[in-house]
Each structure stands twice: as structure tokens, then as C-alpha cells.
Amino acid sequence: MASTVVLHLTENLEPGPPHTAGRFGEYGGRYVPETLMAALNELEQAYAAASADPVFRAELDDLLHNFAGRPTPLYFASRLTEQLGGAKIYLKREDLLHTGAHKINNALGQGLLARRMGKRRIIAETGAGQHGVATATVCALLGMDCIVYMGEEDIRRQELNVLRMRLLGAEVCPVRSGSRTLKDAVNEALRDWVTNVRDTYYILGSALGPHPYPTMVRDFHRVIGVELRQQMLEREGRLPDAILACVGGGSNAIGAFHAFLGDKDVRLIGVEAGGRGKSLGDHAARFEGGVPGVLQGTYSYVLQDEDGQVALTHSVSAGLDYATVGPEHAALHDSGRASYVSADDAHVLEAVVRLSQAEGILPALESAHAVAECLRIAPQMPRHAILVVNLSGRGDKDMGILARELKIAGAEPLSGR
Amino acid sequence: MPIRFPQHPGLVVYLTAGDNGLFADAAQIRPGDLAVTREIALAAIDAGADVIELGVPFSDPMADGPVIQRASERALRAGTRLQHVLHLAAELRAARPAAGIILFSYLNPILRYGMSRFADAAAESGADGVLLTDMIVEEAGDYLAEMRRTGLNSVFLAAPTSPDARLQAIAEHSSGFIYAISRTGITGKQQQLAADAAALVERIRRWTRLPVAVGFGISNADHVAQVGQFADAAVIGSAIVELIERSTPATAPGEVSRFIKGLRQPSGADPWMQREQSARS
Ligand SMILES: Cc1ncc(COP(=O)(O)O)c(C=O)c1O
Numbered sequence: 001m002a003s004t005v006v007l008h009l010t011e012n013l014e015p016g017p018p019h020t021a022g023r024f025g026e027y028g029g030r031y032v033p034e035t036l037m038a039a040l041n042e043l044e045q046a047y048a049a050a051s052a053d054p055v056f057r058a059e060l061d062d063l064l065h066n067f068a069g070r071p072t073p074l075y076f077a078s079r080l081t082e083q084l085g086g087a088k089i090y091l092k093r094e095d096l097l098h099t100g101a102h103k104i105n106n107a108l109g110q111g112l113l114a115r116r117m118g119k120r121r122i123i124a125e126t127g128a129g130q131h132g133v134a135t136a137t138v139c140a141l142l143g144m145d146c147i148v149y150m151g152e153e154d155i156r157r158q159e160l161n162v163l164r165m166r167l168l169g170a171e172v173c174p175v176r177s178g179s180r181t182l183k184d185a186v187n188e189a190l191r192d193w194v195t196n197v198r199d200t201y202y203i204l205g206s207a208l209g210p211h212p213y214p215t216m217v218r219d220f221h222r223v224i225g226v227e228l229r230q231q232m233l234e235r236e237g238r239l240p241d242a243i244l245a246c247v248g249g250g251s252n253a254i255g256a257f258h259a260f261l262g263d264k265d266v267r268l269i270g271v272e273a274g275g276r277g278k279s280l281g282d283h284a285a286r287f288e289g290g291v292p293g294v295l296q297g298t299y300s301y302v303l304q305d306e307d308g309q310v311a312l313t314h315s316v317s318a319g320l321d322y323a324t325v326g327p328e329h330a331a332l333h334d335s336g337r338a339s340y341v342s343a344d345d346a347h348v349l350e351a352v353v354r355l356s357q358a359e360g361i362l363p364a365l366e367s368a369h370a371v372a373e374c375l376r377i378a379p380q381m382p383r384h385a386i387l388v389v390n391l392s393g394r395g396d397k398d399m400g401i402l403a404r405e406l407k408i409a410g411a412e413p414l415s416g417r
Numbered sequence: 418m419p420i421r422f423p424q425h426p427g428l429v430v431y432l433t434a435g436d437n438g439l440f441a442d443a444a445q446i447r448p449g450d451l452a453v454t455r456e457i458a459l460a461a462i463d464a465g466a467d468v469i470e471l472g473v474p475f476s477d478p479m480a481d482g483p484v485i486q487r488a489s490e491r492a493l494r495a496g497t498r499l500q501h502v503l504h505l506a507a508e509l510r511a512a513r514p515a516a517g518i519i520l521f522s523y524l525n526p527i528l529r530y531g532m533s534r535f536a537d538a539a540a541e542s543g544a545d546g547v548l549l550t551d552m553i554v555e556e557a558g559d560y561l562a563e564m565r566r567t568g569l570n571s572v573f574l575a576a577p578t579s580p581d582a583r584l585q586a587i588a589e590h591s592s593g594f595i596y597a598i599s600r601t602g603i604t605g606k607q608q609q610l611a612a613d614a615a616a617l618v619e620r621i622r623r624w625t626r627l628p629v630a631v632g633f634g635i636s637n638a639d640h641v642a643q644v645g646q647f648a649d650a651a652v653i654g655s656a657i658v659e660l661i662e663r664s665t666p667a668t669a670p671g672e673v674s675r676f677i678k679g680l681r682q683p684s685g686a687d688p689w690m691q692r693e694q695s696a697r698s
Contacts, residue, residue: 031524031551033480035576035601037583177486178476187479194480195602197578294524294551295477307498308529309476 022211025334027327030210031294032190039197044212046117051219056112063108067141068098070105070223074231074388080358087241087381089374090388091361092228094252101364101393102221102252103134107203109220111138114201121200125149125189127182127248128319128366129161130393131205136170138203146170149188151180154318161397179312182248182322186296206249207326210297214326221255228388229259236386242267242377245390246369247340248284248319250326252392257338268337270329271369273315274344280305284313285342286325287333295323300330316345316401317365319393343372349405351375352395353414364393365401418545420517420570420593422467422628426641427650428680429630430466430673431521432458433474433488433658434505435497440665448496451505453666458509460670461657464677467650468517468594468630469509470548473502475523480550482605484655488662499526499535503542510543518544519572519593524551536563546570546593554586561590572596575621577613588624595621596652599633605655607634615647641680653680 022028030040050056064070073096077089094102107124114122122144126132132148139146148165152174155162165172178184186209193202207217225243232240243260245253247270260266275283283289286301293302295310303311303323315321332338343351348365351372356362363371370389378387395402408414437446437453446453458469474492478485499522506518520539527535527549539547546569552560554573564571570593575584578601588595597618600611611634618629631644632652644651657673664672 029556030553031556032553033550033576034553034574034583034587035578035598037553037576038578038580177490183477187477190479191482191603197601291529293528296479297551302525304525304529306529308526309493310525 022215024214024328024331027292027298027300027330028211028214029299030297031299032210032297033194035194035197036210039193040210040212042117047113047212047216050113050116056116060109060112063112064105064223068104068108069096071227071231072096074228074235077359080355081378083358084375084378086379086383087385087387088383089378090232090240090386091391092224092256092388093391094224095361095363095367095391095394099130099134099137100396101130101134102224102255103131103205103393104137105223105255106205106217106220106251107131107134107138110201110203110216111135111142111144114144114203115142117201119199119201121145121147121196122203123147123149123189123192123200124203124205125182125185126161126205127151127154127185127321128317128364129154129158129165129397130319130364132170132172133161133164133168135203135205136165136168139170140168147173147192149173149175149185149192151175151182151184153180154182154185157401158318158397159400181313181318183296183310183313190296206251207254207328208249208296208298208324214298214328217251218254218258218328221251222258224252224255224390225257225259228256232386232388238386239263239266240386240388241265241381242269243388243390244269244271244370244373246271246320246366246392247325247329248322248366250329252390254326254328256390257332261337267339268332269373270338270340271373272340272342273313273317273320273369274342275314275316276345281312282314283342284315284321284323286323287340288342290324292330298324298327300324300327301333316348316405317369319364319366320369341373343369347372349402352402353406361391362395363391364395365398367392368395420468420545420628422650424465424467424681426645426648427467427628427630428465428641428677429468429470429632429650429652430461430657430677431470431472431652431654432461432661433472433485433492434502435474435492435495436488436658436661437491437495437666438661438664438669443495446495449498449501451497451501453669455505455508456670457661457673459512460674461677462513462516464674465681466516466677468519470519470521470652471502471506473499473520473522473526475526478523480603482603482655484606484659484662485604488658499530503538506539506542506544519546519548519570520544521548522550524549532559532563536567536569540567540569544569546572548572548574548596550574554583554590557590574598575617577601577611577617581620581623584621585624588621588627591625591627594628594630594650595625597621597629597631597648599631599635602633604633606636606659610634610640610643614644618648638680638682
């Protein structure tokens with residue numbers, strides 16, 4: 001069954017729309033310092049050439065399969081389904097990929113592209129550290145220099161991933177400006193890129209930023225939905241009723257959604273970080289509290305004050321703690337093709353425990369946002385309905401936060417919630 | 418109004434509006450009171466600055482180095498808003514009718530205010546033009562229409578990495594002057610002017626007769642003299658913002674005035690500059 005999928009991992013790499021303007025509806029575009037424009041044009045052309053090149057695609061296919069572990073399983077969560085008493089719940093197991101999250105799909109694609117472009121110095125930003133670890137891993141694999149920008153707050157809360165990056169040979173640069181989280185890491189990576197643009201490749205970690213990144217990153221993750229579609233047809237003989245994915249910048253979500261955009265009966269639901277409350281500064285739910293604006297090179301929904309100053313955000317998960325969202329999601333939101341909800345920190349922690357104890361699967365705090373929404377809606381759905389959660393990553397990296405938040409200590413098992 | 422550089426080389430001075438430096442007593446300054454910036458700008462004009470770029474502080478200044486990042490943070494903490502900066506522009510226009518005034522901003526605060534409303538307010542303030550750091554010509558349709566409608570100059574940045582086709586488009590859509598970035602990088606001081614700058618200005622001149630100002634990293638009289646050999650004006654940003662950072666609101670106008678006068682003096686004539694340079698090398 002799997003082999004047909006493996007052979008076509010990158011079958012859908014042809015860049016979809018947008019081709020020239022980099023627009024998704026009115027969103028996207030390029031709002032960058034002029035210094036970067038030549039590099040973005042070079043990247044756009046190199047990506048178009050690479051994605052049409054069978055040799056590039058074959059090498060990426062091979063690495064996705066033999067190095068990263070694609071295709072990932074589509075797992076039927078029977079105990080959780082039984083407990084909730086509603087829709088059949090399937091998990092798309094991106095958490096089983098090498099390095100522990102979907103991020104490796106994109107890091108491999110862009111890493112190969114960087115090598116093809118002759119760039120040996122790689123920079124990246126990271127929030128939860130998963131994109132940083134994926135990039136450091138790919139740089140080790142391809143023998144390239146790797147510098148990862150990471151906010152100080154995220155360094156503190158995702159220490160394990162910092163250690164992994166260093167072990168892999170990457171330099172982790174702490175970012176002390178602003179909220180010291182993902183947004184500030186992106187600013188710092190952009191500053192590095194502007195300065196070293198001639199020999200440096202910026203592996204951006206989500207479907208964000210100036211064109212061509214949102215399209216390219218989406219294309220590299222599109223394999224998630226392509227596999228999922230085929231696996232679901234083989235298993236159930238039909239498409240699912242809904243797909244849930246957490247939305248930070250939006251890469252795992254757009255990867256899971258994209259192959260289903262034409263299937264109007266499949267509901268696509270993105271789950272943002274509800275954080276600790278509804279006030280500006282307490283969450284990262286861009287579609288609830290944001291308005292369209294420009295941040296870090298793209299036009300999309302931005303959490304901001306009435307003067308256009310970007311707001312601070314909060315989430316228990318570093319990977320969703322971000323003030324703007326990928327522009328394709330903004331377009332899907334406005335068109336109504338996808339809907340966006342949020343899950344708050346407390347429900348997310350509950351979801352971590354629930355999935356761990358029901359299925360023996362410890363989800364990343366980011367992915368647990370999608371699980372939390374699943375826990376909420378599955379019981380309201382009929383038993384013949386099918387619900388898929390894109391489980392974007394595993395939660396090992398979060399053990400420090402979980403131990404503190406859930407007060408796990410000593411040898412006692414944590415009681416179920 | 419067209420931007421004029423009556424002396425050679427011309428001087429463009431960037432100020433982060435609302436930054437009162439490190440030593441200001443926050444309790445003494447009302448939110449949105451830009452009196453300190455006003456006094457500094459007047460002193461700069463009187464000392465020979467041809468154009469003042471009034472920087473609108475932004476939470477995420479991705480094209481700026483640490484000095485201007487810190488100034489932006491201080492200005493925002495002091496409660497500076499776009500309307501305060503517009504008000505300051507009007508005050509400067511009233512006090513110094515001949516000075517060039519450019520509003521310098523990242524795009525998002527302008528979008529939030531409303532592009533059309535901003536263009537009206539900027540024109541009414543008496544500003545001569547606008548420079549948006551993260552606006553490239555391809556995305557500038559609405560912006561350029563508003564600038565034309567309200568008679569404001571649109572200053573675009575040109576970079577050493579811009580190929581000739583881009584320089585041509587930049588030249589076509591710029592008015593007032595063209596801001597040539599001296600090197601790849603973010604704002605901040607530097608020891609030596611990159612060789613990039615002269616080559617870039619030469620390439621720009623193939624496409625335009627507009628004045629060309631060179632900025633990023635220009636921090637002393639030697640740099641200004643060097644720029645004067647191939648460009649119409651030099652832009653001084655971080656060097657002055659850093660000077661303001663280390664001054665008090667009372668001393669900043671005098672310090673800035675002295676610094677600007679020194680920029681047009683022959684090499685090494687300013688003892689303060691020499692000290693600065695030896696301390697850094
Ligand atoms: C496991 C996991 N899921 C999701 C995300 C959020 O990113 P995106 O929205 O791009 O998928 C992250 C980011 O760090 C992550 O580590």
C-alpha cells in the first residue's frame with residue numbers, strides 16, 4: 001500500500017498559484033527591504049527550476065522516505081474514539097517523522113534547494129525549536145553551516161531542542177528584542193539575511209514571509225495531505241468529514257489541507273492558540289483578535305494595537321506563539337473554505353494528558369491544540385463521521401513545561417483528566 | 418515641494434521621533450509630547466541639515482540595527498503615535514519653511530492609520546515626502562497613487578543588490594531623491610564606507626537626474642566627504658540616534674548641532690570624532 005505513496009512523495013511539487021504576484025486573494029505579496037529583492041527573485045527562479053527537475057524531486061523523495069520516514073501512518077485512534085462516543089478519529093502521524101515533527105519535510109526541501117543554489121551558510125528562525133532541529137539536522141546531513149535564531153523566552157522553555165541543535169553542530173543565537181519569542185527570531189533572521197544575502201540561504205520554517213516562501217513551504221508540506229487522502233480512500237473508501245490542524249505560521253495545516261481544497265465536503269479546521277484569555281497580549285488567535293496588516297514581509301492577519309504596533313502574544317506552546325499567520329490561511333479564512341477556532345492553554349494541557357493516556361501518544365503542545373478541538377467536537381458528531389487530526393509533532397520536547405504545568409513529580413502516575 | 422540640497426554634500430538627518438534618550442525623566446514628559454525631538458530637529462536644521470527624516474517608531478523594525486531598535490522601543494514606551502509624528506512635522510514646517518521633511522516609516526502603522534488618510538494628513542502637515550522601509554516598487558500601486566494625489570514625494574530605497582532593471586523601476590517611481598543603501602545590511606554605524614556605494618550611485622544615475630543620497634553606516638566627516646565625491650547627499654542615522662541616546666533632553670540639541678557642523682568640516686577637525694574612532698578601532 002505504502003509503495004505507491006512513496007514513489008510520488010513530491011508528485012505535487014509543481015508550484016500552484018500564485019505564480020507571479022505571490023498573492024492568495026488579497027493576502028501575501030512582498031514587503032521587504034529592497035536589499036532582499038534580488039535574493040527573493042533568485043530564490044523564486046531556483047525553486048521553480050528545482051521543482052520541475054526530476055533529479056531534484058527524486059533526491060527529495062529518497063530523503064523523505066529513507067531519512068525522514070515518509071509516508072507517515074494514518075492511525076485509527078480506537079480507544080479515544082470509543083471514549084468520546086462520536087466521530088471516528090484518525091491521527092496523521094507526522095510526530096513519527098525523524099526529528100519529531102512535520103518541519104523536516106520543508107527543511108529537507110529547502111536544504112536541497114540551498115545546496116543546488118550553491119549557498120553553504122544556512123540561517124533559520126525557530127520557536128518551539130522543531131524547525132531549528134530539523135534545519136540543524138539537514139545541515140549536518142548536507143555538510144552546511146547552520147545558524148539558528150531563537151528568542152530567549154523560547155530558549156528557556158524549549159531547552160531540550162536547544163541542546164539538540166548544538167549537538168548537531170548548529171549555532172543557536174539568542175534573541176533578546178521584543179517579546180523574545182518567534183516573531184523576534186524571525187526579525188533577527190531577516191536582519192542576518194539582509195546583511196549576508198549574497199552567500200546565505202534563509203530556511204524559513206513556516207508558510208509565512210515574503211513570496212515565494214508561503215507557496216514553497218506549502219508545496220514541501222503538501223505531501224501530508226496527499227498521503228492522507230490516499231490512505232483514507234484505501235482505509236475507508238471515502239474522504240474524511242473534517243481535518244483538524246494547529247496553526248502557528250500555518251505550515252502543517254496548509255500541508256494537511258491543500259490536497260483537499262477542491263473537496264468541498266471536507267471541512268478544514270485550523271486551531272490557533274487561545275492562550276490564557278481573550279485580551280490582546282494573552283493569546284495568539286489572529287483570526288479572532290487580528291486585523292489585516294503587514295508583518296515580516298507578508299500581508300495577512302496581524303495581532304496589533306490601534307496604532308499598527310504589533311501586539312505581544314501568549315501561548316503555552318512556543319510554536320504557536322506568533323502575531324501573524326501565513327497568507328494562504330488568511331485567504332482561506334475570508335473565503336470561508338477553512339474555518340479557524342482556538343484552544344486555550346488549559347484545554348491544551350488536558351488534551352496532552354488525554355491523548356497520552358488513551359492512545360499512548362504524547363503530542364507536542366502545538367499539536368495538542370488540534371487534539372483539544374477534536375475532544376470538543378468529536379462527541380457532537382455522528383459515529384459514521386470521520387475526523388482526522390494532523391498530529392504535527394511529538395511532545396518529548398515539552399516535558400519540562402508539562403512537568404511544571406501538570407505538577408508531574410516523583411513516581412506517581414498522573415491521574416487522567 | 419522638491420527636495421533641495423543647496424550645499425554640497427547635502428545632509429539628511431534621521432531621527433526616531435519621540436526618542437528622548439536613555440537619561441530622560443519619563444515622569445517629566447507627557448505621552449506624545451515630542452518637544453525633545455522637535456528641539457533636536459530644529460538644531461539639526463540650523464546646523465546645516467537639508468532634510469530631516471522623521472522616523473515613526475515601530476515594534477518590529479526588521480531593517481534596523483540595535484541602535485535604532487532601542488530608540489524605537491524608547492519612543493513607543495514614551496507613548497509616541499503616528500499622529501504625534503504628523504503634528505511634529507507640522508511644527509517643523511511652520512518653524513523652518515525651507516527645510517526638507519520626510520516621514521520615514523514601516524508600512525504597518527501607515528496601513529492601520531489608512532493609506533489615504535495618512536497621505537492627506539502628511540500633505541497637510543507640510544511634509545515633503547514619505548519613505549516606507551518595507552515598500553518595494555512592485556507593491557506600491559496604491560501608495561504611489563496616494564502620494565501623487567496629495568503632491569507628496571515618494572522616496573524609494575535602492576540597494577547594492579538591486580539589478581539594473583530594478584534600479585530603473587525605482588528611479589521611475591521615485592521623487593524628491595533616491596536613497597541609495599551603502600551596503601547590504603541593516604542600519605548601524607561602520608568604520609569604512611563600502612566600495613559598493615560608489616558603484617551603486619553610478620548605476621542609479623544612468624536612470625535618473627534626481628539627487629541621490631547615500632545612507633547606512635555613515636557616521637563621521639570622512640564618510641560624508643567620501644560620499645560627497647560621488648553622491649549628492651549623505652544620510653546620517655544611527656550615529657545621531659546613538660548620540661541622542663547618550664545625551665539628556667537638555668544637552669541633545671547642542672550635541673547634535675555640534676556633531677552635524679563637524680560633519681562638513683575637513684577630516685579630523687573634530688576632536689570628539691577622533692576620540693570616538695580610536696575608542697572603536
Ligand atoms: C510540532 C509543531 N506543530 C506545529 C507548529 C506550528 O507551526 P506551523 O503552524 O507552521 O505548522 C510547530 C512550530 O514550531 C511545531 O513544532
